[in-house]
Amino acid sequence: MTARTTIYRNATVFTGEADATPKESFAVRGDRILAAGDLAPVRLAAGDDAVEVDLGGAFVSPGIIEGHAHMLMLGESLDKVQLRDCTSVAEVQERLAAARAAAPDAPRILGTSWLFDIFGDGERPTAAMLDAAVADVPVILDANDLHSVWVNSAALEAMGIDRDTPDPVGGEIVRDAEGAATGFLLETAAMKHAWGYLEAMATDADRDRFLENACTAYLETGVTGATEMSFGAADLAAYRRRLDRDGSLPFPVNAHWILTASGDLDTDLAEVAEVARIRDEIAEQYGDEWLRIAGVKFILDGVIDACTATMRAPYANGAMPGPIWEREFALPVAVAADAAGLQLALHAIGDEASTIALDMVQECIRVNGPRADRRARVEHLESVADDTIARMAALGVTASMQPVHCDPAVLDNWQAVLGDERAHTGFPWHKFRDAGVALALGTDAPTAPHEAPNNLFIAVTAKSVLDRDRAPYQPHRVFTPAEAVEALTLGTAFATRREHELGRIAAGFRANVVVWTANPLNDAPEALLDSAAALTLVDGRVAYSAEHDTMGA
Missing domain, CATH: 3.10.310.70 (Diaminopimelate Epimerase; Chain A, domain 1)
Incomplete structure (x- = not known):
């Protein structure tokens, strides 16, 4: 049977790259993008039997790929x-x-x-x-x-x-x-x-409900892929039940198995070996189209609000907490994970923690040699030194950051406990862009609200979603709308090593697409607030539609 072809026309189609001119239409055949561009050539590629859908001038982008999430925790929250x-x-x-x-x-x-x-x-x-x-x-x-x-x-x-x-x-x-x-x-x-x-x-039924809750919530906000950052045995069991039942997930998920520092190197190395074994078992049983155990996550430090993030200089109260993973354990465990082909995701909020993170990456390169697909990534980077940013660029490390973490409404305590100039130099998105560091944006839900349009709003304004009378935090840092949408789509696809199948509206790519109810390129940023997806496609199928009876040929 020939796969159905659908042309989506009369739209502003952002194809994935910030500097690319938006297109007016695209076509989907089966689960793949067939073509994107002017309507006449798209119609020619689609053929006479194609169904056409008028999007009424709406903004369209590749589906958002959540750059950092805790899926079952979000669903439970x-x-x-x-x-x-x-x-x-x-x-x-x-x-x-x-x-x-x-x-x-x-x-x-x-x-x-x-x-x-x-x-x-x-x-x-x-x-x-x-x-x-x-x-x-x-x-x-x-x-x-x-x-x-x-x-x-x-x-x-x-x-x-x-x-x-x-x-x-x-x-x-x-x-x-x-x-x-x-x-x-x-x-x-x-x-x-x-x-x-x-x-x-929790019961299995509880966890299945948590996963369903998270996927449904994400699809409604235009998310068609997620990067899971607290994966473990219970999470895996829930995903396996879903795969066994349906043969698929609501959208692709890249998972990072969370490693817990034990204080014993042999124990830590054994955990890495077990994660690699599980990764191979899952890939053999299910493939990696829907669930890919991509790597491991190290939580190197805590958070600034609780004065547990590891800093180069003391907090205002004099505290100088050490890292959760000391270098004597972090470096050899990272090398073992890297040698097994596991991608490193390194939670580092404080400026000293990000130094340790790059020491880990550099040790992997020294011991295991350079590798184009390493794609090490540092998560959060709330307070980060300039020399670290330059070093990330040199090492090819991705900065995974969350605009919703610097909503001005949640920064009062954050700024107070730092107590010096560091309170005014956090979340330096502009410095990463200027240095050429790859950026992937997410929300870290449920630590922050999961809605993609609100996350985008903060990225382009530095203003607050939670308290809209607040002044913006360091607004010189902001992204252009096109830069931010790229970092939410193609940027996250690159960070998850899926940039050849996701993150673009281009021929041959999986047809994961969102039609927005606001246009970030043309509308005032406030139009994004509390908006949602009008239509979400996953592999060409309608995964969510806000207006079933108003979309038509």
């Missing part, structure tokens, strides 16, 4: 009590009490995205604050950055945390002067105890 807009501890308490009243039989209350700004000077989260709202069941609240967790006394008990529970490598169970846990878990302590507890409580 959509079921949680949302706390990002809370401005005080009292408001958090009110929401938790309301959630408990609405679900009196719930075994636990889960919340997400609280901000450090709600606490007074020198104040930190405590279990007692949450006990005042809900004391009878565990309460577990993820911070906005997903690097710390705030819990009540019932949760500490459920997780088995007491005075004798040791801190894991790279983490801290915050304690009072008597040694009792206060209800605040940092970094790997949050991962091991809070996330580990929730993972043990």
